[in-house]
Amino acid sequence: MVEPxxxxxxxxxxxxxxxxxxxGAQSGYDxxxxxxxxxxxxxxxxxxxxxxxxxxxxxxxxxHHHVVEQTERPDKKVYAxxxxxxxxxxxxxxxxTAVPRKRDELVLKAYSLWHSNPAGAAQMMREHxxxxxxxxxxxxxxxxxxxDEAGSAIWQLDSKWFGVHAVxxxxxxxxREYRDWCEWMAGCLEGSSEAKxxx
Amino acid sequence: MVEPxxxxxxxxxxxxxxxxxxxGAQSGYDxxxxxxxxxxxxxxxxxxxxxxxxxxxxxxxxxHHHVVEQTERPDKKVYAxxxxxxxxxxxxxxxxTAVPRKRDELVLKAYSLWHSNPAGAAQMMREHxxxxxxxxxxxxxxxxxxxDEAGSAIWQLDSKWFGVHAVxxxxxxxxREYRDWCEWMAGCLEGSSEAKxxx
DNA sequence: TAGTGCATGTAACGCGTTACATGATTAG
DNA sequence: CTAATCATGTAACGCGTTACATGCACTA
Numbered sequence: 001m002v003e004p005x006x007x008x009x010x011x012x013x014x015x016x017x018x019x020x021x022x023x024g025a026q027s028g029y030d031x032x033x034x035x036x037x038x039x040x041x042x043x044x045x046x047x048x049x050x051x052x053x054x055x056x057x058x059x060x061x062x063x064h065h066h067v068v069e070q071t072e073r074p075d076k077k078v079y080a081x082x083x084x085x086x087x088x089x090x091x092x093x094x095x096x097t098a099v100p101r102k103r104d105e106l107v108l109k110a111y112s113l114w115h116s117n118p119a120g121a122a123q124m125m126r127e128h129x130x131x132x133x134x135x136x137x138x139x140x141x142x143x144x145x146x147x148d149e150a151g152s153a154i155w156q157l158d159s160k161w162f163g164v165h166a167v168x169x170x171x172x173x174x175x176r177e178y179r180d181w182c183e184w185m186a187g188c189l190e191g192s193s194e195a196k197x198x199x
Numbered sequence: 200m201v202e203p204x205x206x207x208x209x210x211x212x213x214x215x216x217x218x219x220x221x222x223g224a225q226s227g228y229d230x231x232x233x234x235x236x237x238x239x240x241x242x243x244x245x246x247x248x249x250x251x252x253x254x255x256x257x258x259x260x261x262x263h264h265h266v267v268e269q270t271e272r273p274d275k276k277v278y279a280x281x282x283x284x285x286x287x288x289x290x291x292x293x294x295x296t297a298v299p300r301k302r303d304e305l306v307l308k309a310y311s312l313w314h315s316n317p318a319g320a321a322q323m324m325r326e327h328x329x330x331x332x333x334x335x336x337x338x339x340x341x342x343x344x345x346x347d348e349a350g351s352a353i354w355q356l357d358s359k360w361f362g363v364h365a366v367x368x369x370x371x372x373x374x375r376e377y378r379d380w381c382e383w384m385a386g387c388l389e390g391s392s393e394a395k396x397x398x
Numbered sequence: 399t400a401g402t403g404c405a406t407g408t409a410a411c412g413c414g415t416t417a418c419a420t421g422a423t424t425a426g
Numbered sequence: 427c428t429a430a431t432c433a434t435g436t437a438a439c440g441c442g443t444t445a446c447a448t449g450c451a452c453t454a
Contacts, residue, residue, distance in 0.1 A: 019311035042306040093315035112218035116292035
């Protein structure tokens with residue numbers, strides 16, 4: 001038997017790209033855009049990370065590309081999954097998933113807010129509440145669009161729209177909770193700045 | 200040669216350490232433990248990252264240390280904030296905070312789940328739901344402890360307990376939402392009819 | 399005698415961000 | 427005339443994780 005010469009395990013970004021390519025052949029530029037909305041909200045990357053990763057995936061034979069020549073646009077490389085790539089994606093989906101470590105500077109600041117003045121902190125919390133409220137509104141709008149476009153397909157597990165649906169749901173829940181926490185914090189902080197008149 | 204002395208801006212981890220030291224002088228080992236519960240749930244680091252960062256903070260004169268000799272334990276360096284360190288912490292608290300980018304492999308997998316078999320995925324979602332339910336229970340227990348110990352101080356903004364309270368609240372909301380999403384996903388994947396009633 | 403806790407460091411490696419680089423076309 | 431969009435790359439740098447390294451005291 002042949003020794004397992006090179007296992008080549010893609011990075012998580014690699015699997016993200018495979019997941020996007022499973023929905024249709026795309027160029028590196030398309031993938032860069034795709035990793036913004038809405039999946040990219042839970043796994044993003046810049047083009048400088050994507051192009052080298054595509055090269056590695058191709059070297060590992062999980063994807064392949066062909067050049068599409070364009071006249072009024074630069075030529076582009078359109079990538080597609082190979083059968084190995086499709087299998088690798090399925091394997092990854094079935095493998096155990098690590099619980100992500102969170103890194104949130106705002107919560108870190110909240111831990112030390114007693115060391116600062118409440119008035120400015122309250123304003124910061126209001127601002128962040130607004131940001132998350134905006135994200136929430138965007139996701140809800142997208143979910144409405146999705147429902148209009150895909151209809152009952154968003155509930156069909158073998159439809160690619162189900163994935164979008166799942167991500168949007170997660171985004172909506174996440175943003176709603178974050179917004180509520182920010183507003184709760186702001187309320188706490190403003191309650192005290194009323195008491196303290198001279199700041 | 201005499202450039203107007205580099206300002207030395209600490210990393211976010213540096214500020215996390217300053218925030219911990221603002222609550223009392225501690226050794227690097229203590230800080231390593233402190234960055235686990237409960238603040239560390241939103242900003243963690245290993246000791247291999249902490250010791251060099253402490254050295255940098257000290258070089259920047261934001262902290263200083265003195266050696267405490269111990270007989271039945273190894274000697275230790277106990278670090279404390281300087282006045283510059285305290286000021287740097289306050290400045291950081293008042294400065295704008297970036298909205299964190301999320302990286303969540305489970306949500307990424309959800310996006311591609313249509314490419315896999317639902318049965319295994321449902322089990323994975325149940326497992327993650329259990330993990331987040333356990334985190335939730337732990338945070339709720341800690342909040343109960345905190346209420347018993349600190350009493351009304353958890354509501355006083357100038358008390359360091361308020362920071363713990365704030366972080367625990369965020370943790371509770373986050374874990375509850377994540378658990379609910381996992382269970383909703385599992386319900387969808389298992390094909391139960393009650394899953395479709397949500398929203 | 400093996401493992402855990404205390405206590406402090408260094409080194410290697412990979413991932414992610416920012417910046418550097420180029421260059422055509424189209425819209426305001 | 428300026429900016430944005432399309433399109434693809436490389437390079438530098440910092441942060442975070444894992445592993446390497448040491449050593450004593452107490453417990454199972």
